[in-house]
Amino acid sequence: MAQTDEELQDRVCRACNATYQYPVLKSTATRFYCENCMDLPAGVRATFEQFNKRIKALTATVQKLEQRTTPASGK
Ligand SMILES: [Zn+2]
Numbered sequence: 001m002a003q004t005d006e007e008l009q010d011r012v013c014r015a016c017n018a019t020y021q022y023p024v025l026k027s028t029a030t031r032f033y034c035e036n037c038m039d040l041p042a043g044v045r046a047t048f049e050q051f052n053k054r055i056k057a058l059t060a061t062v063q064k065l066e067q068r069t070t071p072a073s074g075k
Helices: 042-069
Strands: 009-012 019-022
Touching: none
Parallel strands: none
Antiparallel strands: 009 019
């Protein structure tokens, strides 16, 4: 379907994990980074991205452990 406006998407920033909308007029946000992170120097943003990857991996690990230690039924 042809739309004149680009369709807004909810995106998750690769660096800070924030949810933001893209594309927003006059926003410096890109497909991968939110506006706040685009204000950061590239090196800082890259470091944030590494941290975010680790946090995501650790979160997944914690969730797995929680599922293992929490009984599936009852309390
Ligand atoms: Zn961000």
